[in-house]
Amino acid sequence: xxxxxxxxxxxxxxxRNKDKSSTDMxxxxxxxxxxxxxxxxxxxxxxAKTARHMNDLEMVFSEVDVISFDFGCGKIAASIWxxxxxxxxxxxxxxxxIASIAIDNGVWLHTFNKKHFQGIENLQLWNS
Numbered sequence: 001x002x003x004x005x006x007x008x009x010x011x012x013x014x015x016r017n018k019d020k021s022s023t024d025m026x027x028x029x030x031x032x033x034x035x036x037x038x039x040x041x042x043x044x045x046x047x048a049k050t051a052r053h054m055n056d057l058e059m060v061f062s063e064v065d066v067i068s069f070d071f072g073c074g075k076i077a078a079s080i081w082x083x084x085x086x087x088x089x090x091x092x093x094x095x096x097x098i099a100s101i102a103i104d105n106g107v108w109l110h111t112f113n114k115k116h117f118q119g120i121e122n123l124q125l126w127n128s
Contacts, residue, residue, distance in 0.1 A: 034065075
């Protein structure tokens with residue numbers, strides 16, 4: 001059993017899919033411990049437009065543990081930023097924060113957007 005931090009897009013796939021059992025989130029939750037970053041929590045609540053969306057999110061949050069961006073993550077995020085900048089690449093800050101949470105907590109990161117996390121040292125990307 002692995003500890004896996006799921007990116008925002010994994011939850012969005014689950015929320016949008018009528019056949020929930022076919023989603024990555026459901027497949028993974030049956031065999032692994034799933035986590036969500038506080039950054040993804042923000043993104044998901046920001047995108048919730050209706051009471052139904054809020055209820056769906058509350059159900060998701062009852063099934064996964066949220067890992068915060070806390071002490072240690074900032075140092076890792078700054079290192080990632082400097083490394084990416086030195087190679088003249090650009091990553092969104094929210095993706096750098098999510099990656100730093102995964103690295104700091106020693107968990108795999110599962111995302112459909114692997115290109116958003118390319119070049120980040122010590123990040124373990126989950127291959128489904």
